[in-house]
Amino acid sequence: MKRFALIGAAGFVAERHIRAIKETGNELVCAMDTFDVMGRMDSYFPEAEFVASEKELVQFLQLAKEKGESVDYISICSPNYLHITHIELALKNGCDVICEKPLVIHSEDLDKIKEWEVDSGKRVYTVLQLRYHPTILKLKEEIEQSGKDFFNIELKYITSRGKWYFKSWKGDVKKSGGIATNIGIHFFDMLNWIFGDVMQNKIMHSVDTKASGELMLKKAKVNWFLSLDYNDLPRVATNSGKRTFRSIIIDGKEIEFSDGFTDLHTVTYQHILGGNGFGVEDARGSIELTENS
Structure with missing residues (x-):
């Protein structure tokens, strides 16, 4: 013990x-x-x-x-x-x-x-708990065995936050690191782990509540979008009363891993x-x- x-x-x-x-x-x-x-x-x-x-x-x-x-x-x-x-x-x-x-x-x-x-x-x-998620482990194995050299990925993660968020340390970039660090770091780690080193990271849009960019990894191009804004949630989430939406699409195939966290x-x-x-x-x-x- x-x-x-x-x-x-x-x-x-x-x-x-x-x-x-x-x-x-x-x-x-x-x-x-x-x-x-x-x-x-x-x-x-x-x-x-x-x-x-x-x-x-x-x-x-x-x-x-x-x-x-x-x-x-x-x-x-x-x-x-x-x-x-x-x-x-x-x-x-x-x-x-x-x-x-x-x-x-x-x-x-x-x-x-x-x-x-x-x-x-x-x-x-x-x-780095996503490295232990059964779906992610399966995905890593499939990518390694696919024989493909390059993939196109769409990452969306929207997790709406109330007004408290921006009055706490989380809303202070100097204390939290900003939205990419606060809510995106596990997803970036997972993609880095599976698809290789970062070659380029271009930021397309960045404000306090949301950010987007194009990330070039050794084996993938990733278009990513992160948001804290409830208004960015798709209807599939809001219609079922959810305040969080995760989506990773790899070469047109969606990877579902909402459960098991x-x-x-x-x-x-x-x-x-x-x-x-x-x-x-x-x-x-x-x-x-x-x-x-």
């Missing part, structure tokens, strides 16, 4: 991490968040310590080490712009890291992390704990791409 701490415990994605820790048979011993209403903890780890600042977390980690009960991993679910700070905190305190996407906003920070890994002897893993964090943790997680270099391609989108 591994001992975990978690930073950013009140965030939306944190519950997936907490559940993954539980479902892999490990223990969350401390959770940290500046927001202090944490009733969700009672369903998973009611005995876990709770702290509201980095200073208190460091004190907990140091005391645990002195008692021979060191924390093995720190899971990071804090806002994007704080990831680099919290990764450094974890490594300096002798913990391996599991960090939610994006690992960092700026690609130059990836080299800092690699240096910190060497200095600490610890590893930093990131969450929620369990992939547990699969991610299983692979990391088994020594096969995705690290810094695995994240580089999509971070460099979204940084310039």
